[in-house]
Amino acid sequence: MSATPEETLRALIDAGLVHGKVPVSLSPARQRLYDLMSGLSEQYEDAGWHMGLEYHLWAAVTGDAECWLDDAERDALRYFSEMAEGWWTWDECRGPVFLSMADWIAEYDKRKESAT
Numbered sequence: 001m002s003a004t005p006e007e008t009l010r011a012l013i014d015a016g017l018v019h020g021k022v023p024v025s026l027s028p029a030r031q032r033l034y035d036l037m038s039g040l041s042e043q044y045e046d047a048g049w050h051m052g053l054e055y056h057l058w059a060a061v062t063g064d065a066e067c068w069l070d071d072a073e074r075d076a077l078r079y080f081s082e083m084a085e086g087w088w089t090w091d092e093c094r095g096p097v098f099l100s101m102a103d104w105i106a107e108y109d110k111r112k113e114s115a116t
Helices: 005-014 028-045 053-062 071-084 101-115
Strands: 086-091 095-100
Touching: 005 028, 005 071, 028 053, 028 071, 028 086, 028 095, 053 071, 053 086, 053 101, 071 086, 086 101, 095 101
Parallel strands: none
Antiparallel strands: 086 095
C-alpha cells in the first residue's frame, strides 16, 4: 500500500529534510507543496532547491521523463499541486514564486519546447 501525501511529507519532515516555511503567508496546500518540493530536493540532491527542480519534479508528475521519485512521492506532488492549484518555481532574484497552474503549464511548455 502506498503512503498518503501527508505521510510522504511527514516522512521528509521527520527526516529533517524540510527546513521551514517560505517567508510569506500561504494557504496550507501551497505551504505543503513547497515543503514537499524542497524536502525532495534535500533528500535526493542535498540542496534546498536544486537548479531546475520544479521542471524535473513536474516531468515526473506528468510522466514526461523518468525520475528518481517513487510512486508515493509523485502522488503527493500531484495531490498537493491540485489542492494548491499551482506549482512553485524559483526566481534568481525573488526566490520561491508560486504560479497558478495555467501560468506554470505555460512556463513548463515553453521550456520544454526550447529544449527540443
